[in-house]
Amino acid sequence: MCTNMLTSVNESIDALVIYRRGAPHPLLHAFRWKNRQYDVTATYLIHREKEGENVCLVYSVGCCRDTYVLRLDVGRGRWTLEALETGD
Amino acid sequence: MQRVIMHLDMDSYFASVEQQALPSLRGKPIGVTGRPTERSIVVAASREAKRYGVRTGMPVWEALKACPDLLLVSGNPERYLSVTKRFIEILKEYTALLEVYSIDEVFMDVTQEAPKRGGAVRMAEEIRGRFHEELGEYITSTIGIAAGKTFAKLIGARNKPNGIGRLDPEEIPELLASTRVGDVWGIGRRIEARLDRVGIRTLHELGHASEQFLKREFGVYGLHLHEIGQGKDSTPLVPYTEVPAPKSVGHSKSLPPELRDISLALIVLRDLCDKAARRMRRLGYMGRTVHCGFRVGSIGPHHGKQTTLALPANDGETIYEACLTVLDKISVKPEKVSNIGVSIGNLVPTEKTLCSLLETDQRRERLNAAVDRIRDQYGDRSIRLGTSLLVRPIPQHVGGFFMASDDLEVG
Numbered sequence: 001m002c003t004n005m006l007t008s009v010n011e012s013i014d015a016l017v018i019y020r021r022g023a024p025h026p027l028l029h030a031f032r033w034k035n036r037q038y039d040v041t042a043t044y045l046i047h048r049e050k051e052g053e054n055v056c057l058v059y060s061v062g063c064c065r066d067t068y069v070l071r072l073d074v075g076r077g078r079w080t081l082e083a084l085e086t087g088d
Numbered sequence: 089m090q091r092v093i094m095h096l097d098m099d100s101y102f103a104s105v106e107q108q109a110l111p112s113l114r115g116k117p118i119g120v121t122g123r124p125t126e127r128s129i130v131v132a133a134s135r136e137a138k139r140y141g142v143r144t145g146m147p148v149w150e151a152l153k154a155c156p157d158l159l160l161v162s163g164n165p166e167r168y169l170s171v172t173k174r175f176i177e178i179l180k181e182y183t184a185l186l187e188v189y190s191i192d193e194v195f196m197d198v199t200q201e202a203p204k205r206g207g208a209v210r211m212a213e214e215i216r217g218r219f220h221e222e223l224g225e226y227i228t229s230t231i232g233i234a235a236g237k238t239f240a241k242l243i244g245a246r247n248k249p250n251g252i253g254r255l256d257p258e259e260i261p262e263l264l265a266s267t268r269v270g271d272v273w274g275i276g277r278r279i280e281a282r283l284d285r286v287g288i289r290t291l292h293e294l295g296h297a298s299e300q301f302l303k304r305e306f307g308v309y310g311l312h313l314h315e316i317g318q319g320k321d322s323t324p325l326v327p328y329t330e331v332p333a334p335k336s337v338g339h340s341k342s343l344p345p346e347l348r349d350i351s352l353a354l355i356v357l358r359d360l361c362d363k364a365a366r367r368m369r370r371l372g373y374m375g376r377t378v379h380c381g382f383r384v385g386s387i388g389p390h391h392g393k394q395t396t397l398a399l400p401a402n403d404g405e406t407i408y409e410a411c412l413t414v415l416d417k418i419s420v421k422p423e424k425v426s427n428i429g430v431s432i433g434n435l436v437p438t439e440k441t442l443c444s445l446l447e448t449d450q451r452r453e454r455l456n457a458a459v460d461r462i463r464d465q466y467g468d469r470s471i472r473l474g475t476s477l478l479v480r481p482i483p484q485h486v487g488g489f490f491m492a493s494d495d496l497e498v499g
Contacts, residue, residue, distance in 0.1 A: 005112055024174070045109040045224055047170035051467035058167070060109040067110060085112060 006069065006083035015070070015079040028059050031070065033081055038063040058082075090257075092208050093325065094196040095232040095240035096179070096215070099249035101192035102132035105171050106161050108226040117155050120163045121148060123344070131163060135249055168192075171223060176328075178218050182211065187325045195237050197325045208233045212252045236321025239263070241273045260319040264291040272316060279306070279313075291317050333435070337368050337375065340429025348424040352479050353382070357411060357428050359476050362404035364430055366468075369460060374400035374441050375432035378410035383427040384420070390427075393417045396434070400441050403452055404473075407432060 013033045017026040025046050030039045042062035049056045057072040065087030071080045098104065102120040107113045117137035119130040130151045133142040140155035152158055172191050179186055182205075185197035202208040212231040219229060232244020234255040242263070247253035255263065268290060270280040282305065288294050294302075295317030302310030315321060326332065339360040343353060357380070368375060376399075381392020393414045401407060411430055444450060462471045 005110070024177075044111060045105070045167075045171075047109075047167045048173075049166045049170070052463065052465045052470060054467070062111065067112065069109075085110065087112070 006067075006085050008083050009081045010083075011081050013070070013079050013081045015072070025057055026072075028061055028070065031068075031079065031081070038068070089199065090235045091197060092199045092202050093234060093237055093240045094198055094208065094212060095234075095237065095244045096194045096196065097230050097232075097241075097244055097248070098175075098192035099228045099230055100132060100135050100138065101227075102163055102168055103134035103137070103161075104227050105168055106164075107134060108224040109167065113159065113161065114226060116159055117142065117157060118159045118161050119148070119151050120161050122163060128160075171227065175219060175223060175229075178222060179215065182215065184329065185325055185327050188328050195240070195325050209252060209254055216252070234321075237323045237325065238273055238316055238321040239319070242267065242271070245271075261292075264295060264317065264319055267291045269294055275313070282306075291319075293317070295319065333437075334371060334373065336379075336431050336433035336435065337364050337371070337373070338379070338429060338431025339363050339367075340427060340431075342427045343425065347479055348426060350423055350425060353425045353428045354412075355475050355479050357430060358404070358408050358473060360428070360430050361408040361411060362473060363468075364432055365402050365404035365407055365456070366460065366463070368402040368432065368435070369438075369456060372438050373435040374402040374438050375407075375435045376400045377432065377434040378407055378414060379431040379433065380411040380414040381418075381429055382415075382422070382425040384422045384425055388426070391418050391420045394433075399444070400434075400436050402438065403456060405452065 011033065013031050015031040016029045018029050019026045028040050028043065030037055032038070040061045040063055044060040044062060044067070046060075047058050049058055053075075055074045057074060059068075059070045059072070061068050061070065067085040067087070068081060069083040071082050072078070073080070103118050106118060106120060113134075115136060116134070117140055118134040119137055119142055120132040121128040121130055128148045130137075130142060130144060130146045130148060132144060133146075133151070137151070137155055137158055140158070142151045142155050142158060146154075148160065168191060176186070176188060176194065179194060179196060183196050183198050183201050187195040189195055198208060198211060202211050205211040205214065212233060215231065216229060219227060228250040230244050230248045230251050230253070232240040232242065232247065232253045232255070234240040234243050235257075239255050239260075243253040243255040244251075268280075269275050269283050269288060270277070272291065275283075283289070283294065286297075286301075288297055294313055297314065297317065299311065299314045302314045304310070306313060312323070341356055341360060343356065347353060347356060376397050377394055378397060379392055379394040381390050383390050395410050395414050395417070397406070397410055401410075407430065444453075459471055
């Protein structure tokens with residue numbers, strides 16, 4: 001019947017982002033996880049979540065054939081890799 | 089000058105957003121649910137699922153019968169709300185006369201702007217192009233264009249999904265003849281049945297009915313029906329800048345089987361009262377009429393009554409106590425309920441109410457203010473009633489993706 005094809009990770013990561021003039025969100029260019037760099041090849045969706053005054057941006061991106069969900073805690077400037085789905 | 093109204097409706101909205109976020113869902117029949125269990129309902133079906141007959145509101149077990157390969161996806165209301173805010177920001181660049189009708193539907197009066205952008209159809213194409221570029225290729229919309237809201241919505245529905253439909257004046261007679269009254273926005277089953285009893289089934293027939301008869305049968309609404317039957321629609325657009333004051337504030341919850349026992353349902357009700365009270369305080373209102381009701385069984389009738397408070401209130405405890413009084417008045421005393429809810433009406437702006445001089449009321453007011461400050465800073469889940477810990481936490485949006493209109497504030 002179902003459903004969740006994502007595998008939960010929830011690990012803190014380093015990210016390389018581009019702040020483009022006029023863009024509503026910083027663009028995620030690449031991130032480093034487990035000593036490996038992942039170059040973002042597609043940004044599928046970015047959405048905003050708010051818990052009290054704390055704002056987070058949730059990125060759903062593609063790196064080659066895999067999909068990664070990452071969270072930017074805007075206030076703390078912290079990136080987390082939340083989940084991934086391999087394209088196999 | 090004839091108005092040019094656009095009705096923009098996102099296609100299979102929640103499902104499309106999920107497919108945009110997760111490419112592996114694309115091209116597959118998916119159903120967005122509150123909880124992916126057979127007891128849940130489908131709150132949105134992807135266009136692929138719709139081809140199998142899966143519809144919004146369908147119980148999951150029925151949807152799986154229609155489409156055994158259906159993939160169930162837990163919905164993410166914050167994600168949808170965030171995308172809605174984004175597309176509304178885009179639309180605001182086209183006109184300020186924009187009415188946010190729901191999380192996935194918008195009306196726009198583009199009478200002034202359309203000629204400057206090469207006409208309404210070209211403008212609609214441009215909007216859809218912006219959506220494609222800025223929201224993603226899987227989040228599509230359908231735009232209906234006509235001289236009034238009702239007809240814009242109607243012509244849009246005929247061009248779904250991912251289309252643009254324009255109703256020209258010379259096409260109106262054909263549309264009136266081919267449209268059943270029940271297909272028109274605002275004409276519900278009851279009105280349709282009443283019209284059917286007097287032989288009115290199409291808009292054309294509605295337009296030929298006597299105005300006096302419709303007024304006698306349906307009051308002022310009858311005049312609107314007559315106008316629609318004539319192919320006219322003067323329903324005003326309510327721009328987001330002039331959102332009318334709320335008439336009531338309420339919350340209800342469909343309960344999973346493990347919470348249907350009345351004693352547990354009352355704990356959920358206490359939480360709902362708290363939630364409604366907080367919304368009222370945030371909006372700056374107090375209410376006097378408290379309506380409380382429940383449903384027994386998934387398709388059983390709704391049992392509800394109301395009471396009037398001596399003084400307006402926006403405190404969860406006061407509202408809950410009023411609910412208990414209301415429930416006492418209802419003759420049906422079930423052991424289990426499937427849905428429970430509260431609604432507070434007769435709202436007055438807080439600044440127009442008298443301050444209570446009672447120390448207990450003042451203390452409660454200070455407590456509410458402190459709790460609101462904590463929740464504003466750390467989120468609604470940061471502080472909650474101890475009683476709510478007695479029930480297993482239930483997903484935020486079980487049984488439907490309720491979005492309060494104030495969640496959609498776009499000003």
